[in-house]
Amino acid sequence: MSTQLSTPTDRQSAEALARSKGEPQWLVDLRGEAAELAGTLEWPKPEKIRIDRWNLTAVGNYEQGQAAASVGELPSVVTELVAEGTESLIVQQNSTIAWKQVSAELAAKGVIFTDLETACKEHADLVQPYLFKAIDKGDNKLTALHAALWNGGVFVYVPRNVEVELPLQAILYNNKSEAAFAPHILIVAESNSKVTYVDYVVSEPGTTTEPFVHHSVVEVFVKSGAHVRFGSIHHMADNGVDLTLRRSIIENDGRMEWVIGDLNDGNTLSDTTSHLKGNGSNSDAKVITIGQNDQKMSLTTQAVHFGRSSESDMVTRAVMKDSATAIINGITKIEKGATKANGVQTEKVLMLSPKARGDANPILLIDEDDVKAGHAASVGQVNPEQVYYLMSRGITKQDAERLIIYGFLAPVVSEIPIDAVREQLQRLLERKLEG
Structure with missing residues (x-):
């Protein structure tokens, strides 16, 4: 209780x-x-x-x-x-x-x-x-x-x-x-x-x-x-x-x-x-998460453009295990008057269990004509062809899957600005992935 x-x-x-x-x-x-x-x-x-x-x-x-x-x-x-x-x-x-x-x-x-x-x-x-x-x-x-x-x-x-x-x-x-x-x-x-x-x-x-x-x-x-x-x-x-x-x-x-x-x-x-x-303002957001057991997560990343020639880039990577649930929202909003704005977002979810749930929801809300905006979203499992290729090079299946997962998360991990913090993040990732 x-x-x-x-x-x-x-x-x-x-x-x-x-x-x-x-x-x-x-x-x-x-x-x-x-x-x-x-x-x-x-x-x-x-x-x-x-x-x-x-x-x-x-x-x-x-x-x-x-x-x-x-x-x-x-x-x-x-x-x-x-x-x-x-x-x-x-x-x-x-x-x-x-x-x-x-x-x-x-x-x-x-x-x-x-x-x-x-x-x-x-x-x-x-x-x-x-x-x-x-x-x-x-x-x-x-x-x-x-x-x-x-x-x-x-x-x-x-x-x-x-x-x-x-x-x-x-x-x-x-x-x-x-x-x-x-x-x-x-x-x-x-x-x-x-x-x-x-x-x-x-x-x-x-x-x-x-x-x-x-x-x-x-x-x-x-x-x-x-x-x-x-x-x-x-x-x-x-x-x-x-x-x-x-x-x-x-x-x-x-x-x-x-x-x-x-x-x-x-x-x-x-x-x-x-x-x-502001005009010429810039935002870059990178988010990483790993879900396990029965935990539930709501992860939202947003960029709201008011300034002219403003730019935003959002990247989210999620790995889902066991019965975990993650709802991942990426929202790019370009307001009227934000001419020449450019907003890009990517949400990717890697599923490691048939019981896990990962929803990637890219959302574009555009109120101005002279702009650029794009999104990409995917939810999938570890690619068996990639696993087979690595195993053909003498790598065990477990190690092959681990390498693929780390490669999937690398775009965010590599952006950590302090070596010690990045190393600690790697240790946390290993712990959560290995259970």
Whole structure:
């Protein structure tokens, strides 16, 4: 029997929690308004997946944790993910920040890399104009609940003309089912700046024994001529539900790159959307997932074109095992006035079991004539001719199938911007594929 944990969604409780953490009044008000909305709105209704049948109320309760004295004090699930040479790192344990550091060189350049709760207090002039502006807290019950209850999180601010050479890294993990785990990621890249941000969202093995919900929102603002690379790997236990919404707003000649690894063992709702507001704006999104056992996943990637000569490219690769189900939606929307826009998308699903289900749904919504748009989608099994060819070269059938699967996933894996992250992704893929 699943455990339904209490959810403080009323205004009084949300505001009291915010005040107890010393949050500024504007944030107290925002949380209170969102809590009221959460009681009146419905859960999102993704295509062909009934997430309202999932255990969505086990969001836990806020717990104040203790900061670690060094990275070495953190559990192995964290330390093994820290890339060698990392100078800027944030670690969130359950509801609060356990560790953070930023290189002195970046700080001297005006780069801000801190937890979002601290940023709301110390950099309100930079946070308030952007928080819940890419995603409206009143969109649905999920966005409202998150606005009322988010905790920890990450804030990145890169000043105009500043390039951050080394990636910024965050590790967000939970090790207690009853503790709230709801980070909010906010990135602001000013004009002609450049930054790479990579995070892991994981649960510590053997510690989350009861059902839990991770609800997260990512907001990225790419100003004129800026370039943001965002990499994220999610790998949580099978008794967890992952609800993650990502949005970017891209201005003139800005470029946004998404690399997403949705490798959870439990049910997953993942929605990654780029709004190409500016002329010449560009978005590139690559998503990879592996489904196993009876998990259910709704994976949506979207590009909405407003700017002239804007370009988007979306690639999703999914491997489905056992009785897993994945509904994969690619949506390219070109608004009226977005002349010369070009939107391309590809969704491919590789089925490893007759009981698995994978739906690839390419969707083009075009309201302008002078544009280019294309899509490709396929659902199929491992090609027996390819297996036969490799076996004829002395490779076992099992190894041949594994090589084909890795080749199928390679277009996304190769795009991970940090060697250590890419290697960890490979290990996760091997584990899920081998069961």
